[in-house]
Amino acid sequence: xxxxxxxxxxxxxxxxxxxxxxxxxxxxxxxxxxxxxxxxxxxxxxxxxxxxxxxxxxxxxxxxxxxxxxxxxxxxxxxxxxxxxxxxxxxxxxxxxxxxxxxxxxxxxxxxxxxxxxxxxxxxxxxxxxxxxxxxxxxxxxxxxxxxxxxxxxxxxxxxxxxxxxxxxxxxxxxxxxxxxxxxxxxxxxxxxxxxxxxxxxxxxxxxxxxxxxxxxxxxxxxxxxxxxxxxxxxxxxxxxxxxxxxxxxxxxxxxxxxxxxxxxxxxxx
Numbered sequence: 001x002x003x004x005x006x007x008x009x010x011x012x013x014x015x016x017x018x019x020x021x022x023x024x025x026x027x028x029x030x031x032x033x034x035x036x037x038x039x040x041x042x043x044x045x046x047x048x049x050x051x052x053x054x055x056x057x058x059x060x061x062x063x064x065x066x067x068x069x070x071x072x073x074x075x076x077x078x079x080x081x082x083x084x085x086x087x088x089x090x091x092x093x094x095x096x097x098x099x100x101x102x103x104x105x106x107x108x109x110x111x112x113x114x115x116x117x118x119x120x121x122x123x124x125x126x127x128x129x130x131x132x133x134x135x136x137x138x139x140x141x142x143x144x145x146x147x148x149x150x151x152x153x154x155x156x157x158x159x160x161x162x163x164x165x166x167x168x169x170x171x172x173x174x175x176x177x178x179x180x181x182x183x184x185x186x187x188x189x190x191x192x193x194x195x196x197x198x199x200x201x202x203x204x205x206x207x208x209x210x211x212x213x214x215x216x217x218x219x220x221x222x223x224x225x226x227x228x229x230x231x232x233x234x235x236x237x238x239x240x241x242x243x244x245x246x247x248x249x250x251x252x253x254x255x256x257x258x259x260x261x262x263x264x265x266x267x268x269x270x
Contacts, residue, residue, distance in 0.1 A: 024052045028112060029265045030258040040065050040125060040251055041094075048258045052112045055080050056105035057258070063094040068126040068208060070094075070179075070248060075122025078106045081113045093208065096128065119255035124248035126179050126208070131246040137190070138237040140168065151176030152243055157216065165200075166221040166230045168237065174209040181244040182207050182217065188238045189221035191228050196238060197221055 030048040037043070041064060048057040055078060063069045073089040085106035094100055104118065135149050138156075145156040153173040160167045166189065174180040183206040188196040201220035209215060219237060223230055 026112070026269055027051050027265070028114070029261050029268055030057075030116075031261045033256050033258060036120070036254055036256055038251075038253070040067075041069060041123070041253060043120070043253070043256075045256065045258075050080070050111045050113065050116065052110060054105060054107045055085075055111040055116055056103055057118065058101065058103050060099055060101045061092060061094050062099040063096060065125065066096045067128060068093060068095060068181075070122075070124050070126060071120065071253075072122030075120075076104060077119045077121065078104075078116060079119070080106070080108070080111050080116040083108065091122075114260040115258060117255055117257045120253035123253050124250045126181070126246050126248050128181060128206075128244070128246075131178075131181075131244040132241045133243040133245055135239040135243055137239070140166065140189070140235045140237055149243070151178075151245060152180065152182075161231050163225045163229050163231055164222060166223075166235070167218055168221075169216060169218045171214060171216045172209070173214040174211065176245055177211055179246050179248055180209040181246060182209065182215065183242050183244075184217045184219050186240045186242040187219050188240060189219075189223070190236045190238050191223065192234055193228075195227070197223050 028050045030050075032045055032048070035042055035044045042062040044060045046058040046060070050056075061069070061071070071092040073087055073091050076087055078085045078087070085108055087104045087106055089102070089104070092100065092102060133150050133152065136147070138147070140159070142156055142159070147154055151174060153175065155171045157169040157171050172182055183204075185199050185204040185206070187199045190196045199219055200222040201218070204217065204220070207215045207217065221230065221235070
């Protein structure tokens with residue numbers, strides 16, 4: 001009789017715990033692990049939590065290099081309760097010496113465990129100094145509006161010529177299987193005397209394209225009217241090293257483990 005009573009008491013004591021585990025709103029809070037860091041990247045973690053149907057963590061990526069860093073979201077792997085999951089997110093691109101913050105989240109039938117891990121795969125570096133593509137000078141006014149060089153298809157969308165300013169808008173499509181970099185700030189305008197004038201807009205930014213992607217950019221030229229009237233001038237757009245095609249170089253990041261913080265979890269769920 002005593003054994004029966006003890007067993008019943010144990011079951012009654014365990015019942016609230018079982019109910020808590022089954023509560024879809026009950027949240028596990030985890031300790032913040034040390035950052036992952038190597039010569040290329042630093043990854044810091046914030047607010048790791050899990051409920052019955054989801055597990056997530058806020059991540060800050062810091063690029064320590066002068067290259068562009070890429071991380072494929074499909075190769076970031078959560079291991080929760082012995083099962084693996086990948087976040088449904090776009091790939092991450094971190095510009096040189098810059099940082100971005102993202103929330104990595106996975107969903108499933110039972111994510112409510114005392115520990116989980118995240119492995120970061122699919123990381124690569126894209127050099128901004130390699131793979132220059134030589135592009136012939138472009139006539140302004142144009143002799144033709146479109147040209148193809150290597151895996152780049154370029155089309156003149158619009159041209160606006162004034163006495164002291166010219167704006168040429170282009171659309172570029174990348175057809176290759178590597179990574180393309182297009183930086184209109186590297187261009188210049190050459191007048192018939194041979195004098196060159198660098199791209200005039202500080203808004204001209206480098207863009208990165210992968211296979212089949214396209215983008216539009218504008219090249220700006222400003223030349224004092226006392227040198228030449230750009231409305232009537234014959235000029236050439238000199239591309240210099242505005243176009244690059246680069247093979248990404250893989251690098252390793254590693255993984256991180258998260259363990260439950262019992263005190264924080266109990267306090268937050270009161």
